[in-house]
Amino acid sequence: MQIKKIQEEIVDEFSMFDDWMQRYEYMIDLGKSLPLINENYKTDDNIIKGCQSKVWVHAELEEDKLVFTADSDAIITKGIIAILIRAFSNQKPQDIIDADTDFIDEIGLKEHLSPTRANGLVSMIKQLKLYAIAYQTQLN
Amino acid sequence: MIDVTKIRKDFPILKREVNGKPLVYLDNAATSQTPQQVIDVIVDYYQNYNANIHRGVHALSQEATDKYEVARQTIQKHFNAKESYEIIFTSGTTHSINIVANGFTTLLEKGDEILVSAMEHHSNIVPWQMLAERTGAVLKVIPMNLDGELRMDVYDDLLSNKTKLVFCNHISNALGTINPIKEIIDKAHAVGAAVLIDGAQAAPHIKADMQKLDVDFYTASAHKICGPTGVGMLYGKEEWLNKLPPYQGGGEMIAEVTFEKTTYADLPHKFEAGTPNICGGIAFGAALDYMNSIGFEAIAEYEHELLEYATKELLKIEGLKIYGTAKNKTSVISFNIEGLHPYDIGSILDKLGVAVRTGHHCAQPIMDFYKIPGTVRASFSFYNTMDEVDVLVAAVIRAKGMLE
Structure with missing residues (x-):
């Protein structure tokens, strides 16, 4: 499935929740x-910086x-x-590079997470895109 | 006795809601809230006598200078410094520590030893590491036990005639431990070493007496004692401040300047280059006046009650472990719940309107010592209530239920 379609699916799922509690659960x-x-693969090299919790x-x-x-x-991380993996994994590197990330706002994640955590989210997306760029170069 | 209902009326921010819930502010060790009395002083400054100080001959400048110097005297009296010029206005504790660490560059030799406690904030570790690198001095660590108390027996062994400087916080920001600073100071002096005590966390709870302590340097930040951010103080004994070179060059810190040579101004101006945070300094004085009007003994007594009640209630939660169980501690509770990440707990507490700090609290060596990624830290102030402790406990139980 296309990244865009998966993102729409995720936005649909989140729209069913009435409050933060259901969203968090x-x-x-x-x-x-x-x-x-x-x-x-849980090595220091694979740790994403910018998150308060550890992310590999x-x-x-x-x-x-x-x-x-x-x-x-x-666990929330x-x-x-x-x-993010559901939206971006198992896709062609070029499609990952081209994908926008507006759906994060639409599911209320960015707005509902603390600024430091939101930065972690931004760092995660950046890291996924960097991998895509690296592998796209390899494919070329 | 503290009338907490009356006191809370002084703090406009305590009336607000967060995520649709009444704010329960338990991050006081990071920064304290500001009472209307201090906010009024800040507004009054900008509305009525905003001017640059120590140079203008006009009325506003003189008025601002007077108030700024009165604030310095208020701070001097509060900390019982011998002279008002032993109080240097800084941007905060980090700045204060850097003035001293930088100044000692010229006073240390290769092989000299610097002792630092194991429970320091990064701001009281990094400047000394940099100093050690610059001078070839050796940085040694005074370890702590599992309760979060300094190993004074090891401290005795570490002290020698090579020891030139000892740094320690008065109270640990991550654990709340009150360190035996009088003993630390006296023992350091016995071998001829100077002592800097980081009072950032102590200032909101304890009125430290510079002359009784006989401390060489002491630091504090206004924003932890109901004042504004961006201003703090360095207390230094006159003889030490005279020995240290200036930290920054600029206006205000000079006596005479030619292109060949500059002579430095007298204390305290030697360390106050450039236009200072004038409004902040005046508000710092107002914040001390406010806290003294409540009284530090009453504050300590009430906060101790909050600490005891919160400790008792939190420990009823299964799997909850408190880090920092020193016999002598302030109203800071660092905790984790078995199997849960502090960050997850903190995120859910925030949703419930409870503001706590999560993470390593800028004290990574302490977290390494306990082999944990961080803690949830609830820190109480005299304007917190027993009801707020109940809200915290209920929120932690709810978070635990969601996460497990």
Whole structure:
């Protein structure tokens, strides 16, 4: 599925929640169901800076698509990662580079998370895009 | 006795809501709130006598200069410094520490030793590391025990005639421990070392007496004692302040300038280059007046009650562990819940209107010591209530329920 379509799906799901509590509970559930990253990839090199909690991201090219795995020591952060991975993983690097991230605002994540955490979110997206750029260069 | 209902009326911010819930502000160790009495002083300054000080001959400048110097005297009296010029206005504790750390560059030699406590804020570690790098001096650490108390037996062993400087906070920001600074100072003096005590966390709770302590340097920030941000003080004994070179060059700190040579102004101006935070300095004095009108003994007594009640109630929560269990501590509770990340707890508390700090509290060595990523820290002030403790406890229980 296209990134845009997946993002619309996520926005639809979040629109069903009435309040922050349901939104957070959903994110916590998503965090708990996030497939685990291979322990070997939880290295200092793979830590994203700018998050108060630790976040590891690993990227791997499978044929022409980029697959992300990630983990965090905080569960709400894991929920955010799960949403990002759903939107961006298993996509062509060029599509990841071109994708916009407005859906983050639309699901009320940026507005509802503290500024430091929002920065962590921005850092995560930046890191995913950097991986995409690196692998796109490799494909060229 | 403290009339907390009456006191709360002084703080306009305490009436606001956060995320649709009444604000419960428990991040006082990061910054305290400002009472109307201090806000009025700030407004009055800009509305009535805003001017540059120490140079103008016009009325406004003289009025501003007078008030600024009265504030210095208020601070001097509060901390019982011998002379008002031993109080240097700074931008805050970090600035104060840097003045001293920078000044000692010329006074240290290779192989000299600097002792620093294991429970320091980064602002009281990094400047000394930089000083050690510049001079070839050696930085040694006074360790602490699991309760978060300094190992005074090890301190005794570390002290020698090589020790030139000792740095320690009066109260730990992450743990709330009140350190035995009088003993630390006396023992350091016995080997001829100078002592800087970081009073940033102590100033809101304890009225420190510079002459009784016989301390060489002491620091404080106004924003932790109901004053504005961006202003603080460095107390230094006259003899030490005379020995230290100026930190920054500029206007106001000079006696005479030619292109060949500049002679420096007398204390305190030698360390106050440029136009200072005039309004901030005056408001700093007003903040001390406000706190003294309530009384530090009454404040300490009430905050101790808050601490005891909050500790008792929080410990009822299964899996909750408090870091920093020193016998002598202030109203700071750093805690974690087994299996949960402090950041997750803090995020949910915020949604419930409870403001706490999460993370390493700029004291990473303490977190490394306990092998934890950080803590949730609730810090109480004299304007907090027992009801707010109940809100905190209920919010923590709710967060725990959501996260587990």
